Amino acid sequence: MTAIIGTDPDSASASQAEINAEMAAIESAYLRSGVEETQPRLDYAPYRSSLLRHSTKDLQHADPEGIELWSPVFGDSDVHRLESDLTIQHHGAPIGERIIVTGRIVDGEGRPVRRQLVEIWQANAAGRYVHKRDQHAAPLDPNFTGVGRCLTDDDGTYAFTTIKPGPYPWKNHRNAWRPAHIHFSLFGTDFTQRMITQMYFPGDPLFTLDPIYQSITDQKARDRLVAAYDHEVSTHEWCTGYRWDIVLTGAQRTVFEEEAK
DSSP states (O other), X not given: OOOOTTOOHHHHHHHHHHHHHHHHHHHHHHHHHTOOOOSOOTTOTTSTTHHHHXXXXXOOOOXXXXXXXXXXXXXXXXXXXXXXXXXXSSSSOOSSOEEEEEEEEEOTTSOBOTTOEEEEEOOOTTSOOSSTTOOOSSOOOTTOOOEEEEEOOTTOEEEEEEEOOOOEEOOSSTXXXXXXXXXXXXXXXXXXXXXXXXXXXXXXXXXXXXXXXXXXXXXXXXXXXXXXXXXXXXXXXXXEEEEOOEEOSSTTOOOOXXXXX
């Protein structure tokens, strides 16, 4: 085995072991408490930056009309149907595994949420975002920006054609890699009604090592963030398909970042 110059292998192993031990201890405490925690913890110690970034002040009421004066305007005429295909936004085809991600957005009673604005953003197939702060030593794809949006139809269905993202390092601890994921943003009837979450892919070996995913201590809630491969969505000689439904309310609701307790 080749050692990295300037790095103590024993120290690196101890750091990873410390992260794993923290996650295991929190999981054990959750199981002993018997209380379901279906939303991620804001101050989850293994997710190091959450200790500095989570809210510590009481929420303040905002004037919704004032906010709307400085917020984007959107509607049927503002979202083009081609914006949901992230593979045709440039002159050439992006590199990577072409996929379709589709599903329904419903309330806790299973009723469709119609005309919901859905936005996604993601890393490319090499695990890199088109963002100046992402300096990961992976190539950018000139034919892939990684953003798209659509409106749900009358059945609450959304659909995106994109490229399967790659995992990427995120510097939380030594050898820390995020599982492949796609960020989802959902808007209600105005800009103040926004929910953000992440969709993961089945069978990812990084799940047990990722403190962000593990900050949700309820395994059933974690599972609801993982899409399912759907052969009916896959297209012959064109792309593979995944299905992921989003539930806004009720006991089976999808985990959202801003609902974390």
